[in-house]
Amino acid sequence: MSETETAELEQFRSETRAWLEANCPPEMRKPATSDADVFWGGRSAKFSSEPQRIWFERMRDKGWTVPDWPREYGGGGLSAAEHKVLRSEMARIGARPPLSSFGIWMLGPALLKYGNEAQKKEHLPKIAAGLIRWCQGYSEPNAGSDLASLQTRAESDGDDFVITGSKIWTSYANYADWIFCLVRTDPTAKKHDGISFILFDMTSKGVTTKPILLISGYSPFCETFFDGVRVPKSHVVGTVNRGWDVAKYLLQHERAMISGMGERGVGRPLGQIAADSVGTDAQGKLDDAMLRGQIAKFDVDEAALAACAERAVDLAKAGQAHPAFSSAMKFYGTELNKRRYEILMSAGGVDALEWESERSKQGARPRAWLRTKANSIEGGTSEVMLGIVAKRILDLPGA
Amino acid sequence: MALVLTEEQSMLRDSARGLISDKAPVSHLRSLRDSKDPTGFSKELWQSFAEMGFAGLLVPEEFGGSGLGYMEAGVVMEEIGRTLMPSPFLATSVVAASALNRGGNAAQKSEFLPRIASGSLLATLAIDEGAKHRPLQTALQAVRAGNGFKLSGAKALVVDGHVADLVIVAARTSGSAGEREGLTLFLVNPKAKGVSIERTIMVDAHNAARIELANVEVNADGVLGEVDQGADLLDGVLDIGRGAIAAEMVGLSDEVFNRTVEYLKNRKQFGKLIGEFQALQHRAAELYVDIEITRAATMKALQALDADVGKAASAVAVAKARAGTTATRAVQEGVQMHGGMGMTDQFDIGFFMKRARVCEELFGDANYHTEQLARARGY
Numbered sequence: 126m127s128e129t130e131t132a133e134l135e136q137f138r139s140e141t142r143a144w145l146e147a148n149c150p151p152e153m154r155k156p157a158t159s160d161a162d163v164f165w166g167g168r169s170a171k172f173s174s175e176p177q178r179i180w181f182e183r184m185r186d187k188g189w190t191v192p193d194w195p196r197e198y199g200g201g202g203l204s205a206a207e208h209k210v211l212r213s214e215m216a217r218i219g220a221r222p223p224l225s226s227f228g229i230w231m232l233g234p235a236l237l238k239y240g241n242e243a244q245k246k247e248h249l250p251k252i253a254a255g256l257i258r259w260c261q262g263y264s265e266p267n268a269g270s271d272l273a274s275l276q277t278r279a280e281s282d283g284d285d286f287v288i289t290g291s292k293i294w295t296s297y298a299n300y301a302d303w304i305f306c307l308v309r310t311d312p313t314a315k316k317h318d319g320i321s322f323i324l325f326d327m328t329s330k331g332v333t334t335k336p337i338l339l340i341s342g343y344s345p346f347c348e349t350f351f352d353g354v355r356v357p358k359s360h361v362v363g364t365v366n367r368g369w370d371v372a373k374y375l376l377q378h379e380r381a382m383i384s385g386m387g388e389r390g391v392g393r394p395l396g397q398i399a400a401d402s403v404g405t406d407a408q409g410k411l412d413d414a415m416l417r418g419q420i421a422k423f424d425v426d427e428a429a430l431a432a433c434a435e436r437a438v439d440l441a442k443a444g445q446a447h448p449a450f451s452s453a454m455k456f457y458g459t460e461l462n463k464r465r466y467e468i469l470m471s472a473g474g475v476d477a478l479e480w481e482s483e484r485s486k487q488g489a490r491p492r493a494w495l496r497t498k499a500n501s502i503e504g505g506t507s508e509v510m511l512g513i514v515a516k517r518i519l520d521l522p523g524a
Numbered sequence: 525m526a527l528v529l530t531e532e533q534s535m536l537r538d539s540a541r542g543l544i545s546d547k548a549p550v551s552h553l554r555s556l557r558d559s560k561d562p563t564g565f566s567k568e569l570w571q572s573f574a575e576m577g578f579a580g581l582l583v584p585e586e587f588g589g590s591g592l593g594y595m596e597a598g599v600v601m602e603e604i605g606r607t608l609m610p611s612p613f614l615a616t617s618v619v620a621a622s623a624l625n626r627g628g629n630a631a632q633k634s635e636f637l638p639r640i641a642s643g644s645l646l647a648t649l650a651i652d653e654g655a656k657h658r659p660l661q662t663a664l665q666a667v668r669a670g671n672g673f674k675l676s677g678a679k680a681l682v683v684d685g686h687v688a689d690l691v692i693v694a695a696r697t698s699g700s701a702g703e704r705e706g707l708t709l710f711l712v713n714p715k716a717k718g719v720s721i722e723r724t725i726m727v728d729a730h731n732a733a734r735i736e737l738a739n740v741e742v743n744a745d746g747v748l749g750e751v752d753q754g755a756d757l758l759d760g761v762l763d764i765g766r767g768a769i770a771a772e773m774v775g776l777s778d779e780v781f782n783r784t785v786e787y788l789k790n791r792k793q794f795g796k797l798i799g800e801f802q803a804l805q806h807r808a809a810e811l812y813v814d815i816e817i818t819r820a821a822t823m824k825a826l827q828a829l830d831a832d833v834g835k836a837a838s839a840v841a842v843a844k845a846r847a848g849t850t851a852t853r854a855v856q857e858g859v860q861m862h863g864g865m866g867m868t869d870q871f872d873i874g875f876f877m878k879r880a881r882v883c884e885e886l887f888g889d890a891n892y893h894t895e896q897l898a899r900a901r902g903y
């Protein structure tokens with residue numbers, strides 16, 4: 126990097142720092158406490174607080190809900206280096222993302238790569254501005270890890286496809302405005318070759334959803350049924366029957382996102398949280414030597430993973446990343462997040478077992494603990510991730 | 525700074541790899557071991573290291589060195605780790621050179637640094653006294669005598685101790701074992717009266733020695749840094765050494781892993797390549813992930829050292845702790861997945877296991893550094 130570039134980046138850093146100081150409300154400088162505290166956007170979106178609204182609108186106006194998307198699609202147009210600076214400055218003050226959405230994490234990157242100009246112009250700005258909330262229609266009752274065996278049919282009828290079948294585990298399908306969906310457009314082809322990636326409105330005739338209750342007591346996902354849903358063929362992203370390429374590319378982004386879940390490196394150190402309930406000895410050490418050791422090992426691994434996540438982004442920007450590396454990160458990140466919550470439950474002891482009380486914020490901790498168990502299942506299980514690493518990165522036989 | 529090698533660093537890696545894989549494959553270590561070589565490394569190869577600018581890699585240009593950073597030192601260490609090459613690079617060019625450069629006065633720097641860079645001086649740090657790495661437990665006594673000091677006590681695991689021309693000794697000038705105050709570093713000539721050195725043949729066939737000092741006289745200009753205030757200097761130098769060893773362990777882990785994956789692709793049992801068994805595939809994949817994460821943590825630590833040695837402690841603790849657990853896992857899986865072959869001396873994999881064990885103890889094992897991180901985070 127030349128000296129002038131470095132100077133420009135330093136300038137950008139100081140401006141960004143000042144802007145964040147002035148514009149990020151103090152309430153938004155800590156992790157969301159529950160799903161209700163996260164802003165997801167969409168037609169029926171409501172802000173849970175005034176600071177949440179302010180923070181979202183200010184960031185949206187700068188294009189910083191999607192800082193590295195091109196400006197013409199509602200993004201911030203930042204370079205890789207600038208985006209890294211923004212992320213590190215946000216992390217420095219613990220600023221949370223202003224908008225969470227499947228549109229940002231998953232569909233957006235796939236549209237940027239595979240969408241046509243009309244699709245990009247139609248959908249990307251609405252994602253950036255939090256106007257449309259998306260859900261993901263991949264899994265089916267008989268197509269989980271073996272996703273490519275999906276059976277939801279899309280039959281050609283003039284300019285439309287007519288879609289019939291059912292999806293399961295569709296996160297937030299009951300709140301979503303649109304769905305990106307995998308459908309079988311050629312039932313005679315080999316299983317990977319007859320799939321298309323298609324977009325449609327969840328208010329279309331023939332779409333119904335039925336929430337499923339999770340072990341956490343929440344029901345963030347649904348069974349989703351399609352009964353002769355009519356969708357224009359122009360809504361197919363990429364080529365008909367080549368949807369598997371789009372699906373896989375999207376999964377890389379999804380996995381990278383899931384591997385980063387959990388409030389890594391922000392907020393108080395886990396050891397100090399544990400000290401609240403476990404107490405400390407005369408030297409200020411956690412009064413439970415075994416737990417202290419577990420936490421310290423966790424902290425080592427978490428810091429190392431954070432470095433690896435940073436490196437993964439840098440490698441991608443340098444064109445040196447292995448496309449399957451997000452599977453490696455997804456495996457480790459999700460297993461680590463499960464470990465974090467096992468530690469939190471152990472540290473909380475009896476207090477962490479309350480399920481319904483004001484004191485426990487309606488069992489926030491045990492519910493969050495149970496929710497993390499899905500991390501190593503959703504977006505592809507840990508076993509499937511290891512299989513992908515074995516096959517695509519290590520090139521092991523028969524994997 | 526991006527966590528990827530720059531073009532210059534990649535070139536450095538390629539030239540280090542070229543030299544090392546050509547002149548010092550694992551068979552080089554094997555022959556030094558089998559011939560009970562008295563020096564324990566190849567002097568000729570060390571001269572090549574000097575000519576290529578590696579011996580003085582961290583030495584500033586004004587003293588005849590290359591004036592490069594810790595990231596570059598790590599790049600060389602990683603290559604050393606791949607072939608387990610016995611080399612004075614760690615003790616002389618990384619640890620001692622850093623101690624002199626960071627703690628030395630003008631006279632000390634101009635006396636020693638150019639000779640390190642030219643490959644003509646071997647130096648080392650003598651720190652540990654007990655079975656485990658506990659720098660603050662330093663008890664070797666230095667009492668004032670005339671214009672200087674008299675040193676008495678014993679040191680263990682002094683890397684290259686029997687071949688060094690200069691030994692930097694951590695001693696206690698005041699206070700008692702366990703305290704930060706009262707530590708001082710001394711430049712000791714191993715030929716001085718009262719110094720006795722026993723070469724210790726170690727499990728990894730790399731150089732190490734026990735050193736005993738009995739009323740060894742060191743005059744005032746042999747003090748490195750400030751009297752009683754050596755802890756900060758020592759912390760920095762140790763962290764630099766730890767970052768470098770972590771890089772060696774990444775190279776070692778990666779090499780063991782590559783060899784093991786190759787084996788999985790070639791060995792047949794039950795009519796199949798053993799790499800087809802999912803039980804092994806998943807373990808190999810987990811190990812791969814572990815190594816990549818440790819590699820990133822190590823690069824992060826080296827970058828932190830380049831930015832500010834005084835602020836790199838936590839990043840270094842993370843890297844050395846991870847390097848320890850990762851290398852241990854890599855060599856164990858390496859031996860296990862080679863079956864009976866992995867247990868034979870004729871096969872190289874055991875050399876990696878032995879070296880990993882020594883690297884784990886050097887300058888603090890995984891438990892030590894995990895403990896340091898817990899303290900730094902206040903719990």
Ligand SMILES: Cc1cc2nc3c(=O)[nH]c(=O)nc-3n(C[C@H](O)[C@H](O)[C@H](O)COP(=O)(O)OP(=O)(O)OC[C@H]3O[C@@H](n4cnc5c(N)ncnc54)[C@H](O)[C@@H]3O)c2cc1C
Pocket residue numbers: 260261262263264265266268269270271293294295296297346499502503504505506507508509512
């Ligand atoms: C909270 C949550 C949210 C989700 N959100 C969505 C969503 O929004 N949209 C969507 O489409 N899907 C979603 N999913 C579905 C998710 O992608 C699937 O659950 C996942 O792919 C696993 O499929 P399955 O549940 O059918 O398990 P199965 O595939 O039946 O797996 C059962 C077990 O067998 C193991 N297994 C399977 N195959 C192999 C193999 N080859 N080798 C070794 N072990 C194997 C698995 O690892 C697992 O442990 C969500 C899931 C959860 C839990």
Ligand SMILES: Cc1cc2nc3c(=O)[nH]c(=O)nc-3n(C[C@H](O)[C@H](O)[C@H](O)COP(=O)(O)OP(=O)(O)OC[C@H]3O[C@@H](n4cnc5c(N)ncnc54)[C@H](O)[C@@H]3O)c2cc1C
Pocket residue numbers: 791793794798801803804860861862863864865867
């Ligand atoms: C110290 C020592 C003493 C011994 N003494 C004797 C003795 O007295 N008499 C005698 O007959 N033998 C002896 N053996 C041989 C020993 O029984 C074999 O080494 C052992 O059975 C493994 O076979 P292998 O070495 O060919 O490894 P391989 O079978 O080639 O195994 C290599 C790796 O692949 C794994 N692997 C193989 N098949 C599978 C599978 N289906 N699924 C998952 N993983 C698999 C193995 O677990 C191993 O990690 C001895 C070995 C040693 C090391």
